[in-house]
Amino acid sequence: MSKYQLDSSPIYIDGTDIPKNKLNIQNSDLLHEIENNLLKEAYQTFSQNINATTKFNEEFFINLHKKTFESLYDFAGAYRDVNMSKGDSQFCLAQYLDKESKRIFNELEKNNYLKKYKDNKEFANKLAYYQSELIALHPFYELNGRILRLFCDLIAVTNGYKFIDYSGSIDNEKYIEASIDCVQYADISKLEQIIFNGLKKD
Ligand SMILES: Nc1ncnc2c1ncn2[C@@H]1O[C@H](COP(=O)(O)OP(=O)(O)OP(=O)(O)O)[C@@H](O)[C@H]1O
Ligand SMILES: [Mg+2]
Numbered sequence: 001m002s003k004y005q006l007d008s009s010p011i012y013i014d015g016t017d018i019p020k021n022k023l024n025i026q027n028s029d030l031l032h033e034i035e036n037n038l039l040k041e042a043y044q045t046f047s048q049n050i051n052a053t054t055k056f057n058e059e060f061f062i063n064l065h066k067k068t069f070e071s072l073y074d075f076a077g078a079y080r081d082v083n084m085s086k087g088d089s090q091f092c093l094a095q096y097l098d099k100e101s102k103r104i105f106n107e108l109e110k111n112n113y114l115k116k117y118k119d120n121k122e123f124a125n126k127l128a129y130y131q132s133e134l135i136a137l138h139p140f141y142e143l144n145g146r147i148l149r150l151f152c153d154l155i156a157v158t159n160g161y162k163f164i165d166y167s168g169s170i171d172n173e174k175y176i177e178a179s180i181d182c183v184q185y186a187d188i189s190k191l192e193q194i195i196f197n198g199l200k201k202d
Helices: 026-047 058-069 094-110 120-136 146-158 174-184 189-198
Strands: 004-006 085-088
Touching: 026 058, 026 146, 026 174, 058 094, 058 146, 094 120, 120 146, 120 174, 174 189
Parallel strands: none
Antiparallel strands: 004 085
């Protein structure tokens, strides 16, 4: 059974939780491996192409998803038009996605993409806030986590940090537990600690 409860999602191969894809792959391990290779390439390409004037706006965020996964998925770069939840967490309703997304990215722009937060603790707090907003938004059909972490890693890089090290929280349940707190209780404290632990100056 799919781990998703969807209104009805057009993106999965019937009766599976494997997304329809341009290579017609039906093996989820293989698909995951290809996704992760595409993600690795995107980390390289995008980190080489950002600079102090890059606007980390909604267009940039959507383009990250599109450019990273368009060779594999038709839904790359498209916001979902179905409601989605995982476990007991209901993500932003599809009808409010555009408005909510604009609110978050406008706020981030007003915050100058976090350029003024020089102290690690303060930077981790602000980045956790925006990351939690994007977790709750869950705008794409799939690959939300990996793209929003890439997005936050690129913001970290322009602020003089390395990519955030999530190794202590992604391979176990800690990142999901932190996400549940964000979506269900608007509590970013666990996520903030994860990001703080993973922050290293370049
Ligand atoms: N029960 C839950 N409650 C709230 N948020 C959740 C829950 N389960 C997962 N999430 C969030 O959804 C993200 C996964 O979304 P999605 O499957 O679209 O992205 P992904 O890149 O395929 O996954 P992952 O982040 O696991 O690599 C997680 O990173 C987490 O932030
Ligand atoms: Mg997924």
